[in-house]
Amino acid sequence: MTPEARWQTALLELIARQEQPPDDTLGLDAAGLAVYRNNYRLGLMDTLKMIYPVCGQIVGEEFFTGLAREYSKRNASLSGNLHEYGGLFGDFLQGFPPAQTLPYLADVARLEWAVHRSYYAIDQQALTAVALTGVAAEHYGALQFRLPDSCTVLSSPWPIVGIWQGHQPGHALEVNLDAGGEAALVQRNAGRVGVTLLSPGMAALLHSLQQGETLGQAAEQALQAEADFDLQAALLHLFTDGLITEFHL
Amino acid sequence: MSHSTLPAVAGIGLRAPHYRQVLDTLPPLGWVEVHSENFFDGGMPLAMLQRVAEHYPLSLHGVGLGLGSLVRPDGKHLAALKRLVDAIQPSAVSEHLSFNHSAQRYVNDLLPIPYTRAALEVIASHVAETQELLGRAILLENLSSYVEYPGNEMNEGEFLAELVARTGCGLLLDVNNLYVNGENLGTDVQAVLAALPAAAIGEIHLAGYSERDGMLVDTHSQPVHPGVWQLYAQVIEKLGPRPTLIEWDLDIPPLDTLQAEAAKADSILQGAHHDA
Numbered sequence: 001m002t003p004e005a006r007w008q009t010a011l012l013e014l015i016a017r018q019e020q021p022p023d024d025t026l027g028l029d030a031a032g033l034a035v036y037r038n039n040y041r042l043g044l045m046d047t048l049k050m051i052y053p054v055c056g057q058i059v060g061e062e063f064f065t066g067l068a069r070e071y072s073k074r075n076a077s078l079s080g081n082l083h084e085y086g087g088l089f090g091d092f093l094q095g096f097p098p099a100q101t102l103p104y105l106a107d108v109a110r111l112e113w114a115v116h117r118s119y120y121a122i123d124q125q126a127l128t129a130v131a132l133t134g135v136a137a138e139h140y141g142a143l144q145f146r147l148p149d150s151c152t153v154l155s156s157p158w159p160i161v162g163i164w165q166g167h168q169p170g171h172a173l174e175v176n177l178d179a180g181g182e183a184a185l186v187q188r189n190a191g192r193v194g195v196t197l198l199s200p201g202m203a204a205l206l207h208s209l210q211q212g213e214t215l216g217q218a219a220e221q222a223l224q225a226e227a228d229f230d231l232q233a234a235l236l237h238l239f240t241d242g243l244i245t246e247f248h249l
Numbered sequence: 250m251s252h253s254t255l256p257a258v259a260g261i262g263l264r265a266p267h268y269r270q271v272l273d274t275l276p277p278l279g280w281v282e283v284h285s286e287n288f289f290d291g292g293m294p295l296a297m298l299q300r301v302a303e304h305y306p307l308s309l310h311g312v313g314l315g316l317g318s319l320v321r322p323d324g325k326h327l328a329a330l331k332r333l334v335d336a337i338q339p340s341a342v343s344e345h346l347s348f349n350h351s352a353q354r355y356v357n358d359l360l361p362i363p364y365t366r367a368a369l370e371v372i373a374s375h376v377a378e379t380q381e382l383l384g385r386a387i388l389l390e391n392l393s394s395y396v397e398y399p400g401n402e403m404n405e406g407e408f409l410a411e412l413v414a415r416t417g418c419g420l421l422l423d424v425n426n427l428y429v430n431g432e433n434l435g436t437d438v439q440a441v442l443a444a445l446p447a448a449a450i451g452e453i454h455l456a457g458y459s460e461r462d463g464m465l466v467d468t469h470s471q472p473v474h475p476g477v478w479q480l481y482a483q484v485i486e487k488l489g490p491r492p493t494l495i496e497w498d499l500d501i502p503p504l505d506t507l508q509a510e511a512a513k514a515d516s517i518l519q520g521a522h523h524d525a
Contacts, residue, residue, distance in 0.1 A: 027399030
């Protein structure tokens with residue numbers, strides 16, 4: 001490594017590891033280093049604040065700032081694009097003792113991350129049901145579908161859809177935490193990201209399809225989750241809702 | 250090779266709080282600039298930008314590529330930039346002469362590079378690679394720095410001039426950055442200016458700094474300071490009119506405040522001698 005590359009590597013480490021004292025040979029002005037350390041800390045914390053507004057409302061600004069500080073200490077940025085930072089916040093909350101009094105917070109964070117990624121996901125053309133006209137009915141069970149990158153299915157033992165929707169501007173929060181789990185569909189329609197409640201059958205179907213299982217396998221999962229699941233109506237709904245971008249036989 | 254087809258008038262940095270107002274009312278703006286990374290991939294941001302580009306000359310300004318990093322540029326970031334440039338066909342594409350990553354980590358900031366011949370070899374190859382991929386010349390911007398590599402062999406202006414000579418890139422002269430370096434680091438502002446090849450300067454940035462612990466920090470959170478206007482007027486007097494951007498990224502004021510700052514820049518541009 002050249003001296004220049006060594007200096008760059010050392011400066012990056014010093015900015016990110018804020019407790020580490022600088023080595024004199026790097027020739028760093030202490031006040032100058034403090035500017036970069038401050039930018040780094042605040043930049044990552046602001047990024048988390050922007051991605052996780054519902055978590056912020058739930059815990060309050062002061063506690064959220066503490067969570068963001070701890071997360072940013074433990075999780076380095078791995079991309080020059082800050083919109084890719086913060087994806088493990090839900091996992092962090094799940095394992096972070098001070099957040100344990102709010103057991104649903106981790107899943108709310110996972111939902112907010114899915115919303116954030118949906119907003120920035122690549123544009124993909126959705127198929128209409130007409131695309132299946134060439135497929136014989138007896139082959140339907142072997143079909144595999146690809147969902148858009150802007151779409152995520154998330155199941156939780158907590159009513160995450162109600163919690164998320166109740167924290168949107170202009171909505172009243174009416175959530176019964178004992179009401180049981182909910183499955184959320186995050187998707188983008190005409191550019192706008194929406195979060196909707198999925199029936200247990202539809203959630204099982206989409207989960208299964210997203211994992212690359214066939215329509216036959218997915219239908220079985222759906223029927224197990226919901227005895228009177230209407231597969232035909234669900235399939236039509238997938239197409240009219242723009243949830244299928246590719247299919248394979 | 251043309252680096253920029255922006256008009257030699259003032260434009261503004263277009264940020265999220267003003268997207269809707271600009272698209273709904275189409276105010277008179279000379280041109281607009283956005284941060285490239287906010288429009289990577291697609292969705293609503295890209296659709297919005299395509300509509301903006303129908304009404305105004307547009308400049309894409311990168312903050313995350315870190316071409317001055319002495320490890321290879323991130324291929325994924327470059328590919329996303331190329332998709333955006335191809336989709337938008339902007340009037341200018343710019344990046345900073347800064348670094349932001351090693352093999353181990355990223356710091357999402359604009360860090361000052363070593364101004365040495367060894368670093369020049371590597372960074373020139375990164376600039377050339379980027380221009381080849383994008384199929385166009387880019388503008389490289391001078392930095393505001395708060396630390397310096399202890400073994401610098403030239404000033405930033407000389408380094409930029411070498412990059413222009415080797416790669417055919419253009420330059421984005423940030424007058425506020427230069428001013429701030431003069432105050433904070435004692436940089437010889439006139440020596441840096443004298444080193445820059447005038448014909449390569451395709452764009453100018455103006456912004457407001459704030460003061461923190463005796464240091465001028467390039468926060469883009471204030472009106473342009475009087476000392477910076479003075480330096481800008483001197484630069485324009487020497488170069489003739491150049492596309493000039495008002496940047497404001499923190500505590501973003503109403504759009505008309507930005508337009509008023511742009512009008513000040515326009516009056517300086519209109520008063521300049523046209524010796525080019």
